[in-house]
Amino acid sequence: MKSLFEVLPEDFFKPFTSKYKKEYADCIMLLFNSFKSEISYGVNRDIVVKELENYFEIDDIEMSFDDENYISDAREKSNGVIAYLKNCGWIEYEEEKNHQLNVVLQEYTIPIIESMNKVISQEETEYQGIISQIHSSLQNKELYVKPYELIIKGVKENTERLISELKRLNASIKRHMDKQTSEMDAAEILDHFFVYHTNIGSKAYLRMKTSENVSYFRSAIIAKIEELMESSNIMDRAVAGYMDVEQEEDKDIAYDRIVSDLLDVKSMFYRLDEIIEEIDRKHTRYMKNAVMRARFKLSTGNNMEGKISRILDYIAEDINNENSSIYDINEELNSIFNVYQQGFVSTESLKTIPVSKKHSKVDCISDNVIMTEEERALYKEALRMKNRKRFSRKNIDEYVNMLLKDREKISVDEIPIESKRDLIRIIYIRIYGGNKANKYKINRTDKKVNKMGYTFPLFEIIKQ
Numbered sequence: 001m002k003s004l005f006e007v008l009p010e011d012f013f014k015p016f017t018s019k020y021k022k023e024y025a026d027c028i029m030l031l032f033n034s035f036k037s038e039i040s041y042g043v044n045r046d047i048v049v050k051e052l053e054n055y056f057e058i059d060d061i062e063m064s065f066d067d068e069n070y071i072s073d074a075r076e077k078s079n080g081v082i083a084y085l086k087n088c089g090w091i092e093y094e095e096e097k098n099h100q101l102n103v104v105l106q107e108y109t110i111p112i113i114e115s116m117n118k119v120i121s122q123e124e125t126e127y128q129g130i131i132s133q134i135h136s137s138l139q140n141k142e143l144y145v146k147p148y149e150l151i152i153k154g155v156k157e158n159t160e161r162l163i164s165e166l167k168r169l170n171a172s173i174k175r176h177m178d179k180q181t182s183e184m185d186a187a188e189i190l191d192h193f194f195v196y197h198t199n200i201g202s203k204a205y206l207r208m209k210t211s212e213n214v215s216y217f218r219s220a221i222i223a224k225i226e227e228l229m230e231s232s233n234i235m236d237r238a239v240a241g242y243m244d245v246e247q248e249e250d251k252d253i254a255y256d257r258i259v260s261d262l263l264d265v266k267s268m269f270y271r272l273d274e275i276i277e278e279i280d281r282k283h284t285r286y287m288k289n290a291v292m293r294a295r296f297k298l299s300t301g302n303n304m305e306g307k308i309s310r311i312l313d314y315i316a317e318d319i320n321n322e323n324s325s326i327y328d329i330n331e332e333l334n335s336i337f338n339v340y341q342q343g344f345v346s347t348e349s350l351k352t353i354p355v356s357k358k359h360s361k362v363d364c365i366s367d368n369v370i371m372t373e374e375e376r377a378l379y380k381e382a383l384r385m386k387n388r389k390r391f392s393r394k395n396i397d398e399y400v401n402m403l404l405k406d407r408e409k410i411s412v413d414e415i416p417i418e419s420k421r422d423l424i425r426i427i428y429i430r431i432y433g434g435n436k437a438n439k440y441k442i443n444r445t446d447k448k449v450n451k452m453g454y455t456f457p458l459f460e461i462i463k464q
Contacts, residue, residue: 007108009089020063027052027081032113042094042104052078130162135217138224147234148241159265166275173282218269225262291427391428400440400461409462413449423452440464
């Protein structure tokens with residue numbers, strides 16, 4: 001097996017370690033996109049220069065290609081970038097019969113630039129599309145004429161892609177979880193939650209959970225693979241195909257590698273449940289953390305600790321803005337704080353806490369302390385009131401049903417917000433919107449709505 005730099009030139013990644021890495025990356029993507037309409041990855045050098053010149057007309061950064069002379073002219077920078085990329089092994093020149101000079105991308109750059117494109121665009125994968133391709137190729141009897149070339153090779157590649165995309169989804173949820181920090185205020189947590197819900201929760205994760213692909217196709221795929229392995233005729237044709245495509249001369253090695261590929265596919269399909277369960281756990285944990293943090297941030301501002309914290313934040317901000325010392329703060333604020341004698345021993349004090357040696361008499365538990373029917377009824381009613389205030393799926397569903405009444409749909413900006421609790425309820429309405437057991441569903445829009453100083457995506461609540 002070759003190493004990476006047996007294929008790539010030594011200076012291949014120099015553009016991305018340069019101080020002009022942004023410009024070089026943009027120019028590489030422009031080159032790649034300019035070749036899309038061509039029949040090959042090559043185009044007239046003058047066209048490439050013009051494309052890059054248009055880019056540098058906007059990006060007016062001065063560039064140096066020899067660490068001495070700095071260039072600001074757009075055309076000179078375009079020519080300099082082309083020469084630099086050629087020296088690093090990204091492009092080559094090709095001369096036509098009519099002496100036209102073309103700029104051609106080296107063949108090893110294509111998969112790398114395509115990967116860069118995917119990273120930038122953050123394209124969502126259609127899991128059902130991948131798995132149905134695997135299923136249909138195994139079910140198509142006409143393809144068994146050349147089982148390795150037309151079935152086995154593609155099945156393995158698609159299965160590896162499916163697993164890779166699910167792992168990518170898993171990693172993206174972890175990345176969003178890692179972004180949650182204790183320094184975030186309630187507005188930032190809510191913004192972060194809605195970004196996550198838009199990009200992952202309502203797209204990739206929802207498609208993975210609602211598609212019937214895994215449960216519907218998996219058993220049929222595994223059965224077909226076992227059937228394929230048990231057929232000596234199919235395996236003989238597969239071995240011949242492997243030897244031809246992979247240039248393998250040993251028949252036994254070809255057979256072993258085909259069997260290994262098929263067993264790998266089976267194993268990956270058996271492991272799908274583990275991967276999906278892990279994604280489920282992380283998704284649930286993220287949603288719970290986001291809501292709990294938002295609730296905590298929204299509620300702590302009203303207690304004594306929250307009020308003192310806000311006062312101290314205000315004073316600290318005032319001192320920082322004025323570049324003054326703590327002794328220069330407003331006298332009115334200064335008079336708020338006085339030193340009071342502590343009425344308890346601090347846990348950080350070096351003084352030993354006295355321990356009482358007296359044994360006090362323990363009162364007997366009275367047999368007469370029995371709850372009356374009236375008290376029992378009041379206690380039950382208090383529990384019912386507490387349960388009605390919980391943000392459970394059932395309570396949210398009933399609340400939405402009450403809002404809708406005879407209407408088919410309402411917009412979230414029509415929901416009355418009189419307290420922070422009402423704002424938290426809107427978050428739960430959106431979270432439970434994907435549950436099929438509810439009597440409503442959510443229709444998302446690209447618009448934003450501002451309520452009580454918080455901005456979140458506008459969505460419609462539709463009766464179902």
